[in-house]
Amino acid sequence: QKKKALVSDWPLVLAETPRVNDLGGNVKGGGKSSAAADKVVEEIRAKGGKAVANYDSVEDGEKLIQTALDAFGRIGEILRDRTFARTSDLDWDLIHRVHLRGSFMVTRAAWNHMKKQKFGRIIMTTSAAGIYGNFGQANYSAAKLGLLGLANTLAIEGRKYNIFCNTVAPLAGSRLTETIMPPDIVESLKPEYVAPLVLWLCHEQCQENGGLFEVGAGWIGKLRWERSQGRTVRQKNQPMTPEAVRDQWDKICDFTDAAKITNIQESFQSCMNVLSQLDSEGEVNANPTAAAASVTSAINPAEAVGQKLPPTTFSFTHTQCILYALGVGMSTKDPDHLRFLYEGHQDFSCLPTFGVIPSQAAMMDGGLSSIPGLNIDFTQVLHGEQYLELYRPLPTSGKLTSEATIADVLDKGSGAVILLDVNTYSGDELVCYNQFSVFVVGAGGFGGRRTSEKAKAPVPPPKRAPDAVVIDSTTRDQAALYRLSGDWNPLHIDPSFAKCLHSFSHVLKQFADNDPSRFKAIKASNHLHEQVKETDAVVLAGAYVDLHATFISTSFVQGGGLQSELVFAEISRRIKDLGPELVKKVNAVFGWEITKDGKNVAEWTIDLKNGSGSLHQGPYSGKADVTITVSDENFMEVVQGKLNPQKAFFSGKLKVRGNIMLSQKLEVILKDHARL
Numbered sequence: 001q002k003k004k005a006l007v008s009d010w011p012l013v014l015a016e017t018p019r020v021n022d023l024g025g026n027v028k029g030g031g032k033s034s035a036a037a038d039k040v041v042e043e044i045r046a047k048g049g050k051a052v053a054n055y056d057s058v059e060d061g062e063k064l065i066q067t068a069l070d071a072f073g074r075i076g077e078i079l080r081d082r083t084f085a086r087t088s089d090l091d092w093d094l095i096h097r098v099h100l101r102g103s104f105m106v107t108r109a110a111w112n113h114m115k116k117q118k119f120g121r122i123i124m125t126t127s128a129a130g131i132y133g134n135f136g137q138a139n140y141s142a143a144k145l146g147l148l149g150l151a152n153t154l155a156i157e158g159r160k161y162n163i164f165c166n167t168v169a170p171l172a173g174s175r176l177t178e179t180i181m182p183p184d185i186v187e188s189l190k191p192e193y194v195a196p197l198v199l200w201l202c203h204e205q206c207q208e209n210g211g212l213f214e215v216g217a218g219w220i221g222k223l224r225w226e227r228s229q230g231r232t233v234r235q236k237n238q239p240m241t242p243e244a245v246r247d248q249w250d251k252i253c254d255f256t257d258a259a260k261i262t263n264i265q266e267s268f269q270s271c272m273n274v275l276s277q278l279d280s281e282g283e284v285n286a287n288p289t290a291a292a293a294s295v296t297s298a299i300n301p302a303e304a305v306g307q308k309l310p311p312t313t314f315s316f317t318h319t320q321c322i323l324y325a326l327g328v329g330m331s332t333k334d335p336d337h338l339r340f341l342y343e344g345h346q347d348f349s350c351l352p353t354f355g356v357i358p359s360q361a362a363m364m365d366g367g368l369s370s371i372p373g374l375n376i377d378f379t380q381v382l383h384g385e386q387y388l389e390l391y392r393p394l395p396t397s398g399k400l401t402s403e404a405t406i407a408d409v410l411d412k413g414s415g416a417v418i419l420l421d422v423n424t425y426s427g428d429e430l431v432c433y434n435q436f437s438v439f440v441v442g443a444g445g446f447g448g449r450r451t452s453e454k455a456k457a458p459v460p461p462p463k464r465a466p467d468a469v470v471i472d473s474t475t476r477d478q479a480a481l482y483r484l485s486g487d488w489n490p491l492h493i494d495p496s497f498a499k500c501l502h503s504f505s506h507v508l509k510q511f512a513d514n515d516p517s518r519f520k521a522i523k524a525s526n527h528l529h530e531q532v533k534e535t536d537a538v539v540l541a542g543a544y545v546d547l548h549a550t551f552i553s554t555s556f557v558q559g560g561g562l563q564s565e566l567v568f569a570e571i572s573r574r575i576k577d578l579g580p581e582l583v584k585k586v587n588a589v590f591g592w593e594i595t596k597d598g599k600n601v602a603e604w605t606i607d608l609k610n611g612s613g614s615l616h617q618g619p620y621s622g623k624a625d626v627t628i629t630v631s632d633e634n635f636m637e638v639v640q641g642k643l644n645p646q647k648a649f650f651s652g653k654l655k656v657r658g659n660i661m662l663s664q665k666l667e668v669i670l671k672d673h674a675r676l
Helices: 035-046 061-072 089-117 128-132 138-161 183-188 195-202 242-247 264-280 288-296 318-327 335-341 352-364 478-483 495-500 505-512 554-558 563-586 632-639 645-650 660-670
Strands: 019-021 052-054 120-125 163-170 212-216 219-223 312-316 381-390 398-411 415-426 429-441 519-523 538-540 544-547 588-596 599-608 614-617 626-631 654-658
Touching: 035 052, 089 120, 089 138, 089 163, 120 138, 120 195, 128 138, 128 163, 128 212, 138 163, 163 195, 312 318, 312 352, 318 335, 318 352, 318 478, 335 505, 352 381, 352 398, 352 415, 352 429, 505 544, 563 588, 563 599, 563 614, 563 632, 563 660, 588 632, 588 660, 626 632, 626 660, 632 645, 645 654, 654 660
Parallel strands: 019 052, 120 163, 163 212, 588 626
Antiparallel strands: 212 219, 312 398, 381 429, 381 519, 398 415, 415 429, 519 544, 588 599, 599 614, 626 654
């Protein structure tokens, strides 16, 4: 898109660093030539791109990176195949110097530059020989799998700096493969069928991190690790014998209900579970996860699912509503917050997320202990995901009754997840619904399902820049204040917990004008991202807020006004807030002629070319680049997404004069339908 290309024979790709590095040696690492790199540079420049050649060895990582920095300001392989018995020290060392050490040197040279600019994309190039092994390539296989380990660690260390690292195992025709593959196969495995994957993984919109991909001939597949449930083959104070291993071998290698291990903590947990049980019981007959579960818990989903917890009641006054609002960050410093903090305010309301508090007693008051099939250690219980849906605005005082049901119980291997559905009533009227995901550490391995159709599913995040970014600060005592609303988890008195209090009130203010009636639901999912500004540590990996649609009052129109005036008032606010940014993106003047009953009744001009942008009502002294004529009714249909602009144009409902292509930029102004 930016007409910048990136090509590298070496197993490293740096996003937006269009440099070509090739020492130009032969496939065994001997010799040196500038021809290979020069050829690629010429191809890139012929396509209108920018590139610079570098001929240093990858072991001179600093020189290679400096070439890119000098040219742009930002940031190849060999084979020596031998059977293992014939592999010399030179064969081993040279392969590792080029592939593994070379990648280390180049990446290290770029790392601090990436950290400084808070952006980086690294692609390590492994091989099927490294993943699966290959005859005669012990040296090459070891180096290539070493690259995968390096990439996985870089993915962990770089995440907080927006540096993502992924690994590809490409099958493509090259100088390395042309000697071992038929010419027609080499031709069909073009590098062009690999490059798009690399480019996507380098793109700023791509959030993949720590992935491993096989790619070739236009096909892409993602790999992951699986581990059998395994078997513990020793008893307390008894020796572990090879005979015990032999006798359990089929079960050790049985991948039925295999666990998908994603990090070292999950890997480590199995051994810890075994030690825990041996210390407690002295006998282990199941897999490590199930063994630990048998010590601290006995879970039987068939007994538990569908069971109802004892009903709970919650009485409250406006005081609790205000206390909760303070606990989640409301402040008298913001006049818009007064409606949630002052009972005398004409629009005094309860924050919608207060709906979690009345239902929380079902989880916190020990009701789970009465459920058959859930013999769990409550010191290992954590509150996981949360879903809340309101069916009406919450009252500011009253008495609410909550009824909870076990919706499902899931086996996550390292723990169990209990899905708890809670309906909360005011009298006979259903006010809100909550679904709690309760995670019980060490209680997995009982043979249950890993997923459930009853769980409130997350929604994939839109692939675009954020619509809004809000920076806010928490107080040291905010966590302590929040606990007074009923969250008595002792962990939450820690001042660091205040950093994790996600204020959904920002969404309510930003997109619903602080109107609680617009709030429909929240779910810990993928639209809202929150992190600590000082450290960049992510404290909320994702959440969405679902809002009810807005409805424009017909009384305004009946009074003689136009519906479109409401929209232009919002456009004026947006220009006031984002004028310079809009001018930079749009750089055009739009004229609007609003009609009613076939007559022009209003004129508006949106100037996003001059100064910081402006909105004019009535005749405009300048010249519009494009003028749009549309009825008041059809204008509202367009901005609310009910009428396709192209269809309106071709049907004659919308007329355009001037540079018609500029009308495509109107999306920048009108895209936020919820606010409009």
